Amino acid sequence: MAKWFLTILTGLGLLLSAGCSSFVHQQDSEWLYAPMARPLQPTIQQEVKILRLSQLLQQKELTDEIRAKVFHERGNNYDMLGLKNLARLDFEQSLRFYPSQPEVFNMLGVYYTEINDFDAAYESFDSALELAPESVYAGRNLAIALYYGGRARLARDEIEQVIAKNSADPFSALWRYMIVSEMDAETARKELMQSYHARQPEQDNAWGWSLVAMMLGETDDSTVFKQLLQKTSDNTVLARRLTEAYFYLGKRYEMQAQYAEAVALYKLAISMNVYEYIEHRYAFLELERIYHTIKDDHSS
Known part of the structure; x- marks a missing residue:
């Protein structure tokens, strides 16, 4: 499996220029090119939606709650196009008109984590959890921010609370593994293995648990990619x-x-x-x- 990394850059260039999502095998066991999809691009629908939301914001008769929702929606669309600063400004405007939006605080926390402004991130996630204490996403994102902020023990405490709310979430299990590995690699692996073997055969979580199996080495990496490419037709x-x-x-x-x-x-x-x-x-x-x-x- 390791040999295919030696040709990743060449394979990446060839696959991107060809615009395909196929892969090539060498001797049926080694990857010659990295499996790829066509990189996502802005659609005309997304661009038109942003234009219409911008036009809607120019109307003076909008209530504060409606204006907040429009800013939130436009911010989401900016975010999906990678326009992070515009998205952040819209989310901040949305909160100015209507502060009781835990999902917006959660998004701002993610932005602050990206730019290493961890104090602002913690504050945003705390606000999100104050408004929606059962939010798995805000709790997990707070744990991740604490992890990147160098506060591994606090991150572990937070991710344990998240897993207590939803032990069937493979992504929370993965992040706990990465967080705990900073302190005790053996315990981290043991906990992840326990989560993997206790998993339920739910279709919605099957892909996430495949990633857990790959992280643990319980399944061959190439098997995960082959199954993904065989079962996924939507780019x-x-x-x-x-x-x-x-x-x-x-x-x-x-x-x-x-x-x-x-x-x-x-x-x-x-x-x-x-x-x-x-x-x-x-x-x-x-x-x-x-x-x-x-x-x-x-x-x-």
Whole structure:
């Protein structure tokens, strides 16, 4: 499996230029090219929707609540196109007109995490959880922000609360594994293995548990990609799932100090243009962490 990383960049260029989502095998066991989807691009529908929402905001007779919803909707559309600063400004405007929106606080917390403004991120997630205490997304995102902010023990406490609310969520299990690994790699693996074996055969979570199996080495990486490509015909779904797969596979290699492979995988996760997924957002943070790790190793 490791050999296909040596040809990732060549394969990536060829596949992007061809605009295909196919893959090629070498001797039926090694990847010659990295599996790809066509990178997501803005659609005319998205652009028209932003235009119409902008026109709607020009109407003076809108109530504050309606105006807040329009800003929120336009912010979501900006976010899906990767226009993060415009999205953030719209979300802030939305809260100004109607503050009781936990999902907007959650989104702002994610933005602040991306730019390493962790105090602002914690405050935003706390606001989201105050308004919606049972929110799994806000709780998990707070744990992730604490993790990237170097507060592993607090992150662990937070992610444990999230898992207590929904133990069937494979992504929370993955993030607990990554968080706890900072303190105790053996315990982290044991907990993830327990979650994996306790999983329920739910169709909605099948893909997430495949990622857990890949992280644990319980299934061959190429098997996960083959099954994904065989079962997924929609390019948008394929791009989203490849973004997740490359991010978590990159994290596995990073945790093994195989930084060249991890960097290549994070770049593949970014290349799909799935801007709204945290795996796309935080791939940049992981690249930054690797840069500082290597820099510190060379300077010591």
